[in-house]
Amino acid sequence: xxxxxxxxxxxxxxxxxxxxxxxxxxxxxxxxxxxxxxxxxxxxxxxxxxxxxxxxxxxxxxxxxxxxxxxxxxxxxxxxxxxxxxxxxxxxxxxxxxxxxxxxxxxxxxxxxxxxxxxxxxxxxxxxxxxxxxxxxxxxxxxxxxxxxxxxx
Amino acid sequence: xxxxxxxxxxxxxxxxxxxxxxxxxxxxxxxxxxxxxxxxxxxxxxxxxxxxxxxxxxxxxxxxxxxxxxxxxxxxxxxxxxxxxxxxxxxxxxxxxxxxxxxxxxxxxxxxxxxxxxxxxxxxxxxxxxxxxxxxxxxxxxxxxxxxxxxxxxxxxxxxxxxxxxxxxxxxxxxxxxxxxxxxxxxx
Numbered sequence: 001x002x003x004x005x006x007x008x009x010x011x012x013x014x015x016x017x018x019x020x021x022x023x024x025x026x027x028x029x030x031x032x033x034x035x036x037x038x039x040x041x042x043x044x045x046x047x048x049x050x051x052x053x054x055x056x057x058x059x060x061x062x063x064x065x066x067x068x069x070x071x072x073x074x075x076x077x078x079x080x081x082x083x084x085x086x087x088x089x090x091x092x093x094x095x096x097x098x099x100x101x102x103x104x105x106x107x108x109x110x111x112x113x114x115x116x117x118x119x120x121x122x123x124x125x126x127x128x129x130x131x132x133x134x135x136x137x138x139x140x141x142x143x144x145x146x147x148x149x150x151x152x153x
Numbered sequence: 154x155x156x157x158x159x160x161x162x163x164x165x166x167x168x169x170x171x172x173x174x175x176x177x178x179x180x181x182x183x184x185x186x187x188x189x190x191x192x193x194x195x196x197x198x199x200x201x202x203x204x205x206x207x208x209x210x211x212x213x214x215x216x217x218x219x220x221x222x223x224x225x226x227x228x229x230x231x232x233x234x235x236x237x238x239x240x241x242x243x244x245x246x247x248x249x250x251x252x253x254x255x256x257x258x259x260x261x262x263x264x265x266x267x268x269x270x271x272x273x274x275x276x277x278x279x280x281x282x283x284x285x286x287x288x289x290x291x292x293x294x295x296x297x298x299x300x301x302x303x304x305x306x307x308x309x310x311x312x313x314x315x316x317x318x319x320x321x322x323x324x325x326x327x328x329x330x331x332x333x334x335x336x337x338x339x340x341x
Contacts, residue, residue: 046299085189087295089187089188
């Protein structure tokens with residue numbers, strides 16, 4: 001019996017924690033689905049690491065309500081997002097826009113990987129080239145080699 | 154060529170060290186966000202006031218105000234709340250701000266009940282010439298407020314020029330607020 005209880009608790013941990021309250025949800029399921037999708041892309045500025053969909057902060061609640069109001073009023077997804085970005089800046093987007101100011105953020109890791117790969121290739125090739133081909137064996141050296149190999153240990 | 158390849162990782166490392174030095178300097182808080190509303194017109198709002206405090210003996214206060222009331226003057230807008238502890242910390246500094254900067258200071262009570270806001274000001278003193286109640290927090294969102302206290306400086310044309318996040322200190326007033334206000338006062 002206790003095993004079932006423990007299993008149930010563990011399985012419960014797999015469920016995502018919802019901060020969206022039933023009273024916030026829109027009646028129209030299509031609108032609510034759009035609101036949830038957009039909420040997952042907007043940062044809660046209080047916690048700064050969570051989306052407003054996940055966060056329990058008061059501001060996250062206010063922004064969730066505001067977002068649903070904008071969608072219900074007829075805004076497209078982009079219009080609703082722009083409304084919030086206008087007030088809070090690009091940092092409110094969990095995925096920063098790709099623009100000159102964020103090129104380093106977006107392409108930096110790939111660039112470092114490429115530089116590292118080039119460096120590794122150069123290193124390996126230089127090391128291989130450093131070993132000179134040994135001169136071929138003369139007939140006397142060949143005979144001596146065979147004699148040594150035939151020698152029992 | 155060998156020497157160049159040898160030095161590149163050292164240079165990269167020094168660059169990272171330099172970055173950390175700068176990013177970890179004292180007084181720099183990366184969680185403080187720059188305002189997206191700088192340079193934009195102050196959002197329109199028309200906020201009701203709290204009830205008149207009983208036995209109020211201070212200078213006249215406008216209970217409830219709108220953004221139109223602010224036009225034509227440099228104004229300091231302070232978002233506060235009775236439930237906000239740092240607001241109590243900044244309060245003495247705020248009380249002296251208006252007289253020292255020669256600028257009107259208005260207060261917006263963010264997500265606060267009128268009775269609580271009045272109680273707060275009764276207890277700690279009233280630094281504001283006008284007080285507005287933003288119970289829903291929508292005006293705060295229009296300003297881009299993400300916590301209290303926050304202080305905005307609005308110029309004579311109704312454009313937001315500066316935001317200070319967190320409690321005002323004597324230092325931040327002297328180094329940030331006063332110079333900004335002085336510059337804006339001389340603006341035509």
